[in-house]
Amino acid sequence: MPDAHPADRIDDLSKEDLLKLIPDFMHRILVHYALWFTEVRHQMGMPQALAMLDSAFKKSLAIQMKRLGETLGFKVVDGLPAVLAGLDKTALLDLIDAMAKNWLANDGIWFQAVEFSRGMNDAKRCNDSCWAHFSPFEAWNIKRLLGLGEMPGLTGLARALNFRVYARLNTQSTFFEDDHTLVFRMNVCRVQAARASKGLADYPCKSAGLVEYAYFARGIDSRIATECIGCPPDAHPADWFCAWRFKITNPA
Structure with a gap:
């Protein structure tokens, strides 16, 4: 079989092949960046990895934007x-929503890549484990964005839930049952609504949700305990797909 690319060096590639190489290089950069974080987390723990990520991200973004701009x-x-600074608020929100949809699409693409290769059980197992890493990271990101401090309590959690990527995709609501109890409801879930429109049963996402919400809440405030009120395959009312209760375990 002849070589797909007979060139011996990048300089020898055709224009068409160079165009293909650009997203390939971007892919390598993203994966290498993520692998660095994963390995630092593995060797030094999540708190140290997040502290180093804070520094690395700022420096990396500045260097890459400057070089690409030049x-x-x-x-x-x-x-x-x-060009981003020239966009109005509506356009910026549209861009953020498009990015959120791309994030969800990537999540589904990875799930299906594992499911079609190894089956549903392995896909769900990988999905649940992924949330165990992503939820604390997203919580850390949002705490920095909002300046929430170390233990912002349930009020901080209520705010933080509105800044998750999912908040731009789904319809959600929160309310306080009492001073030490917050309830979160996912009123319209993009994934489940799409399944319903096709006549499909709810996707059984409870195993992932137990990880996703508990780890996110603890990432916002380590005192917060999470209880599942209901999540598919549990039965649920028409006005929400899943619901979660958060409590401060050791209120000051």
């Missing part, structure tokens, strides 16, 4: 392409 000829303002 190469492609776009202006960089405050570390970001100037």
Whole structure:
């Protein structure tokens, strides 16, 4: 079988092949970046890894934006392409929503890649484990964004839930049952609604939810305990797909 690319060096590739190589390089950068974080977390623990990630992300973003701007000829303002600063609020929200949809699409693509290769059980196992890592990371990110402090309590959690990626995709609500109890409901779930529109039963996401919400809540405030009120395959009313109760275990 002849070589797909007979060139011996990148410089010898055709323009068409160079165009294909650009997203390939981007892919390598993203995976390598993630592997660095994963290995630091493995060897030094999550708190140390997050502290180093904070520094690495700021430096990496600045370097990459500056270099890409110089190469492609776009202006960089405050570390970001100037075109973004020129967008109005509506356009920026549209962009954030598009990014959220891409995030969810990636999640589904990975799930199906494992499911079609190894079966549903392995896909769910990998999915649940992934949430055990992503939820604390997202909680850490949001705490930094909002300046919530170390133990912001249930009020902080209620705010933080509104800044998850999922908050741009689904319809959700929160309310306080009492001073030490917060209830969160996923009123409209994009994934489950899509299944319902096709006449399919709810996807049984409870195993992932038990990890996702508990780890996120503890990431916001280590005193918060999580209880599942209901989540598929549990039966649920028409006005929510899953619901969770959060309590402060040792209120000051």
